[in-house]
Amino acid sequence: MRAFLKTILLVAVGVAVLAATLAAPLSEAKSSVGLIAARPRTITLYGSMAAPAGWGWTANNITEPGPTLTVLKGDVITFHLFSNDTITHQLIIDLDNNHLNGTGDAYSIPFSSKTTATDFTYTANTVGTFAYFCGIHGYSVQHGQLVVNGPPSAPSGLAAAAGNAQVVLTWQAPASDGGSAITSYKVYRGTTAGSETLLTTLGNVLTYTDSAVTNGQTYVYQVTATNALGESAKSSEVSATPNVPPPPGDNTLLIVGGVIGVVVVVGVAAAAMRMRKKKPGPPGP
Missing domain, CATH: 2.60.40.10 (Immunoglobulins)
Structure with missing residues (x-):
């Protein structure tokens, strides 16, 4: 009987040591949650040249200027781009705010589908307010603002x-x-x-x-x-x-x-x- 109790005691001690060993890495892993360099964002935009011209969140709220897009520095933005009028459009992020398509700007490939999205990914690395516009039809016809806070x-x-x-x-x-x-x-x-x-x-x-x-x-x-x-x-x-x-x-x-x-x-x-x-x-x- 004494030998049996001793065995039970040793097993209990072993279980306790194992639990303590596993607890440390679990605690460390928990503390690292939230240390994310960037967060993903999804923005849907419809472009249109036909009346009404401009940009919109949906096909039913297209305005000129288009909606103001507000994100945080470091956000990785996936734009789902549609052409509401099936005319070819292109999204330009105007990083130098000169309202022209320059080599330093970010831009999507041209898109023309009203039903199938063209995806364009942009990482907001710079704090500030930037224009976005259509690279095909120009700033004066289709533009809006991208605000990057940080x-x-x-x-x-x-x-x-x-x-x-x-x-x-x-x-x-x-x-x-x-x-x-x-x-x-x-x-x-x-x-x-x-x-x-x-x-x-x-x-x-x-x-x-x-x-x-x-x-x-x-x-x-x-x-x-x-x-x-x-x-x-x-x-x-x-x-x-x-x-x-x-x-x-x-x-x-x-x-x-x-x-x-x-x-x-x-x-x-x-x-x-x-x-x-x-x-x-x-x-x-």
């Missing part, structure tokens, strides 16, 4: 002003918010060019004072902007070296420009000594 563009105008044991940073908001309001800024700092790491995350502000610095040490900075869709690229890099200010009453004038340094010292006391009046001598006989 992270904002980088902040601009970053400047650093050094002081005593502090550096004051200022910058300007991104030119584009990526279609979603700016929620925060991140400040990156290092001590050599390209070495910046995250220093702090701020709210929607355009200035920051870094007081955790040492006088005489050069610091480099970059700033990013964040919205609900992600973080921007980093701004241009700036540097600053905090220093102790000169003592009060020092009449030294420093003019900094490249490697030029001019120091002017005015000695009023010395000039006064040279201009002392000579004492009169004794009267003559």
